Amino acid sequence: MSVAAVRGRRPSTQMLEPLLPAAAVAVVLGVWQWSGSFLSPILISTPTRIAQDLVELFARGVIFSPLAESLEELVIGGSVGILAGIALGVLMGRYEVVDKVLSPFVNFLNATPLVVIIPLVIIWVGISQNARLLFIFLITLWPVLLNTLAGMRNVNRGYVDVGAAFGLSETQMLRKITLPAAVPFILAGIRISAGLAIIGMIVSEMEVSLTGLGYLLVTYGNSFFTGRLLAVVFLSSMFGVANVLLVKWIQASFFPWIAGAAADQR
DSSP states (O other): OOHHHHHTSOHHHHHHTTHHHHHHHHHHHHHHHHHTTTSOTTTOOOHHHHHHHHHHHHHTTTTHHHHHHHHHHHHHHHHHHHHHHHHHHHHHHHOHHHHHHHHHHHHHHHHSOGGGGHHHHHHHHOSSHHHHHHHHHHHHHHHHHHHHHHHHHTOOHHHHHHHHHTTOOHHHHIIIIIHHHHHHHHHHHHHHHHHHHHHHHHHHHHHTSOOHHHHHHHHHHHTTOHHHHHHHHHHHHHHHHHHHHHHHHHHHHHOTHHHHHHHHHO
């Protein structure tokens, strides 16, 4: 969309745009609340009941220990996976030898449904927290690695030629040209990996060893406590929202030029 078109919008239209998502959410919640009067509470709980159950879980202190444990595993496993993915993506994108050596393994492991390796992870590491961290690491690694690799390979050749003309060294070329150009790809990979880290956290807590939020999900599901189950689901989804907001904050704080470049291309 051009700048002239944006400027030509009427103020009333600009004010209404932020209200559309809120209105859509309100309609869905209203219909959901209304349908709860016709459906069994075992099948689906209402938004008000879910909110009450969530408050009750916090008031009774049931949620604090599982929440802390899950958050610890998410942060450690996800952070290590993302950092390792960025590092490997940079090496593969910058050095052709590294790319040729690692590409067969990366392609094979990326195409493998990682859930199937849970029994192998248990054999290797046991049912301790280390096994859950390893699974989160593995499920987080590949998206950011592949996105970083794509970003390194899609650097504008003109920028590279300018850097070479100015006599930049290998390290300077990487720091001043290649990495900044790959940042949008890296951030996109981080967003995907951060979402997968939450999935890995829940799956490992349900399949490797019952603990954390995964334990609560299994317990409430087996007991048909649908309201509490959905309360924990909602809490888990908030991790995803927090991850998205964190990535957006990082982009706005440290890479504001990305948003400006995207706006110029509209």
